[in-house]
């Protein structure tokens with residue numbers, strides 16, 4: 201599938217992900233957490249799409265739903281593989297298992313995502329054997345793992361070592377090597393550098409960028425840190441309470457911010473320039489409950505530009521040109 205001369209890798213249409221809330225009373229009506237509440241977007245082959253928003257906005261759920269780790273409640277996720285358009289939800293389990301090789305996840309926590317009883321060689325090799333890339337004990341697999349380790353900045357003498365013998369940054373490199381050894385097409389990096397020291401974060405971000413070029417990867421980079429997402433992303437999507445509220449190229453989003461929520465997030469990025477007298481916008485109140493979200497625009501309870509219409513009417517997802525999308529009745533540039 202092509203869109204404006206760019207190949208679309210994943211098409212997401214009206215994606216909803218609702219989780220049932222445990223009933224506390226016998227006759228209580230079943231209620232749902234609306235983790236994703238109707239998300240539509242295209243992810244282009246070869247891009248890094250950053251996804252930002254406060255904790256609990258549904259960004260990790262979206263990443264995992266795209267990988268079908270949570271089967272979606274409603275909507276479609278279409279994976280465009282070669283000339284095939286594959287609807288992931290309708291795929292039988294066995295076929296989905298085969299396809300998992302193409303769709304990988306890098307976890308947030310390098311401490312708990314690695315099996316402490318397995319060596320680095322076993323951790324990286326496990327997926328290769330289970331996907332039939334190599335037979336267990338195949339000497340060629342060892343050479344292949346050495347190559348993957350080198351690409352990920354790990355010395356080959358570490359092959360027989362266990363996760364506890366490594367630092368946080370090295371463990372994250374092992375996690376990256378495990379995912380990328382399978383030569384995936386699409387990788388969800390779920391807060392992949394959040395648990396690391398700032399100096400190590402930049403090393404891992406550089407590694408991810410290098411590997412993306414080398415292996416022709418597409419990333420969905422999930423983070424709550426806008427300075428990190430600005431550094432690595434081609435486009436940025438901003439989520440609030442289960443919905444995408446703004447989506448644009450990184451340059452466009454920073455230069456021409458339209459949504460009041462994005463404006464508040466950007467104002468919170470620390471600056472080193474003492475002449476930069478930007479106003480820091482403090483969002484008041486907590487994020488409302490995703491079980492019972494506010495009417496109209498879900499952000500209206502915290503928005504400093506809120507008007508009556510915002511409380512009653514859900515804003516439409518609108519293309520304002522230059523591949524810039526926003527869901528707001530009164531986008532910032534158009535205020536009177």
Ligand code: SF4
Nearest residue numbers: 497500503510528529
């Ligand atoms: S629709 Fe209204 S409440 Fe919602 S973000 Fe826009 S101005 Fe604020």
